[in-house]
Amino acid sequence: MQKKIKEITGLAFVFVMFNLIIGCKTTQQITTTNTSPIIVAMDLVNIVEDKVKIEIKVNNIDLDTLSYYMPKIVPGTYQNNSYGKYIEDFEAFDNQGNLLKVTKYGDNRWKISNTKQLSKITYWVNDTFDSESTNDVFSPTGSNILKDKNFVLNLYAFIGYFNGMKENKYKLFIKHPSILKASTSLEEIFSEHPSNNVSNTDIDYFLFKRYADVVDNPIMYTNQDAVSFSVNDIKIQLSVYSKNATHNASDLAPQIKHMIRAQKNFLGAINSTKKYSILVYLSSSRSDDAQGYGALEHNTSTVVVLPESLPQEKLNEALTNVVSHEFFHIVTPLTLHSKEIHNFDYNAPKMSEHLWLYEGTTEYFSILFQISQGLITKEQFFERIIDKIEAASSFDESFSFTTMSKNILMDPYRKNYRNVYEKGALISMCLDIIMRDKSEGAYGLLDLIKNLSSEYGINTPFEDHKLIKSIERASYPEISAFLQKHVAGTTPIDYEFYLNKIGVHYAVENIPSSYFIFEQQPFVTGSEPTKEVSFTSDIPFNSFLKGLGILEGDVLLSINNKEYHLKNIYDLFGDSNKWKIGDEITFKIKRNDKVMILKSNVIKPTVEKIILKQDVKASERQKKLFKKWVNE
Numbered sequence: 001m002q003k004k005i006k007e008i009t010g011l012a013f014v015f016v017m018f019n020l021i022i023g024c025k026t027t028q029q030i031t032t033t034n035t036s037p038i039i040v041a042m043d044l045v046n047i048v049e050d051k052v053k054i055e056i057k058v059n060n061i062d063l064d065t066l067s068y069y070m071p072k073i074v075p076g077t078y079q080n081n082s083y084g085k086y087i088e089d090f091e092a093f094d095n096q097g098n099l100l101k102v103t104k105y106g107d108n109r110w111k112i113s114n115t116k117q118l119s120k121i122t123y124w125v126n127d128t129f130d131s132e133s134t135n136d137v138f139s140p141t142g143s144n145i146l147k148d149k150n151f152v153l154n155l156y157a158f159i160g161y162f163n164g165m166k167e168n169k170y171k172l173f174i175k176h177p178s179i180l181k182a183s184t185s186l187e188e189i190f191s192e193h194p195s196n197n198v199s200n201t202d203i204d205y206f207l208f209k210r211y212a213d214v215v216d217n218p219i220m221y222t223n224q225d226a227v228s229f230s231v232n233d234i235k236i237q238l239s240v241y242s243k244n245a246t247h248n249a250s251d252l253a254p255q256i257k258h259m260i261r262a263q264k265n266f267l268g269a270i271n272s273t274k275k276y277s278i279l280v281y282l283s284s285s286r287s288d289d290a291q292g293y294g295a296l297e298h299n300t301s302t303v304v305v306l307p308e309s310l311p312q313e314k315l316n317e318a319l320t321n322v323v324s325h326e327f328f329h330i331v332t333p334l335t336l337h338s339k340e341i342h343n344f345d346y347n348a349p350k351m352s353e354h355l356w357l358y359e360g361t362t363e364y365f366s367i368l369f370q371i372s373q374g375l376i377t378k379e380q381f382f383e384r385i386i387d388k389i390e391a392a393s394s395f396d397e398s399f400s401f402t403t404m405s406k407n408i409l410m411d412p413y414r415k416n417y418r419n420v421y422e423k424g425a426l427i428s429m430c431l432d433i434i435m436r437d438k439s440e441g442a443y444g445l446l447d448l449i450k451n452l453s454s455e456y457g458i459n460t461p462f463e464d465h466k467l468i469k470s471i472e473r474a475s476y477p478e479i480s481a482f483l484q485k486h487v488a489g490t491t492p493i494d495y496e497f498y499l500n501k502i503g504v505h506y507a508v509e510n511i512p513s514s515y516f517i518f519e520q521q522p523f524v525t526g527s528e529p530t531k532e533v534s535f536t537s538d539i540p541f542n543s544f545l546k547g548l549g550i551l552e553g554d555v556l557l558s559i560n561n562k563e564y565h566l567k568n569i570y571d572l573f574g575d576s577n578k579w580k581i582g583d584e585i586t587f588k589i590k591r592n593d594k595v596m597i598l599k600s601n602v603i604k605p606t607v608e609k610i611i612l613k614q615d616v617k618a619s620e621r622q623k624k625l626f627k628k629w630v631n632e
Helices: 012-022 211-215 249-270 312-328 355-372 378-392 401-406 419-438 445-455 464-474 477-487 495-500 543-548 571-576 620-630
Strands: 038-048 051-057 065-069 087-094 102-105 109-113 118-126 143-146 150-153 170-177 181-183 190-192 201-208 219-222 226-231 234-242 275-283 294-297 301-307 504-512 524-526 533-535 555-559 584-591 594-601 606-614
Touching: 087 102, 087 109, 109 118, 118 143, 150 275, 170 211, 201 211, 219 234, 226 249, 234 249, 249 275, 249 312, 249 355, 249 445, 275 312, 294 312, 301 312, 312 355, 355 378, 355 401, 355 419, 355 445, 355 620, 378 419, 378 606, 401 419, 401 477, 419 445, 419 477, 419 495, 419 620, 445 464, 464 477, 495 504, 533 555, 543 594, 543 606
Parallel strands: 038 170, 234 275, 275 301
Antiparallel strands: 038 051, 051 118, 065 109, 087 118, 102 109, 143 150, 150 219, 170 201, 181 219, 190 201, 226 234, 294 301, 504 606, 524 533, 555 584, 584 594
């Protein structure tokens, strides 16, 4: 429905439109259980000091006081961001425009007095992208305000909720420059371009059933191209903002289309999503731009932030890895989830015990589908698995995974969060292998998830403490035993034991290395206080440094009489490139305050790296299980 009206300045224009659409409201007394809509107006035209103004209409409140909240945390994130910190000049008004008393509590709550007279609240919102040097909001969970160019609207960063009214409908009107178009999976009620519109602005109107839908539906406004295409029965929208026009949606679409087709083939009937939006913000990597690279999932969309400087091949690879992970979240936790996720408390969250399921299984599927659908080679697949085994070994295993998950927002568990992507994926791998072994290859983890999704689902959450029993009923006692021992318990997992069931074992390979760096991991570091260069590394030294006799902590003084220190540390890499095999080399080092001379001949350096390989002596049964595992 469209109505032509005169241009009215400011956010009042939005509310006039709202009244024309729904007509006058009848007066009624409501409580915190009322179903009256929350009416929100967002002005993306009149930006002031890089801030957006929000006006929220609410009336007929039959309460003396009412509190308005901004989220402290939202689903899919595992840290407290307190989006109320980005709110300024919060005010509440009665019908005559008089100010009502507002008291702020902490970062995220505003208590409004005399709310029987409340007509509206207003406030200004700062974005997070240009202040990441002073905040720790992960970019894809944040917001961007770039006047006339780009707006990344994770709506929970702009819109909050009244206590007791999270189940109310939300009606959102966004005033924006006509040159910017909205990319979102939301069904737009209408977009209005008023007559006599000298300011070239439009109004978009969106409707949400409840606050959780506001949280779940990001919008990106951009003046750059967006493309849409279909994969089987799902419509994909890809929108890209690249400040310097380095990349565009048309160039990135073929890889995305190929990837999602592969994911759909992998998932089969488990996915019922009909529309999916991929909102890509490519950061200039400046200090006042987004710095946190990755993505945040939603039911029907994902927000992605990556560096604009990536060449297209690397950007395609990054999008494949990042977006495939987020797309698989439509299975868990967006479909299969606990009551803690289903009834999410945005300001006093109770976290689920099963991050291994939400993040680990998702990460595992994002790797498994790539070999299953021929997107990566067997060697690349093995490399990703062994990388996760090595990464998982660096985390604390003194507490159980369920305990960590339940307390992930608190220390000491919080610093182990990244392990949900490492050990969490490996837990899922072991479960998959156990089920393949027990079923002669016929039944795997994806089958288990499908069965659990039919028992539970979007509107039927499970109880955390009953999940393992539910999994046992849908699979095997051995699966329950594994989870009790290694997930609810603290026993480390012997990954090689499970890999051997499918004929895969550990092996050692000599990988070519540079003299002072391997795979972007340097063997040296500089000390600012002492200006010295010392040998240190998170990986074993290469064969050259080992043969020379270098030990961890040795301080490098000179090589062939050239002194090295913090100021010329990078000369090491250039100078060593000029060395010739067989040349004599003399290192002067300091070890425990004792100066030592180490001599050797230059050799071609290598690093011993643990890899995974298929056993040439694998049995026919092991070979069969492996093929079923990777769909070979």
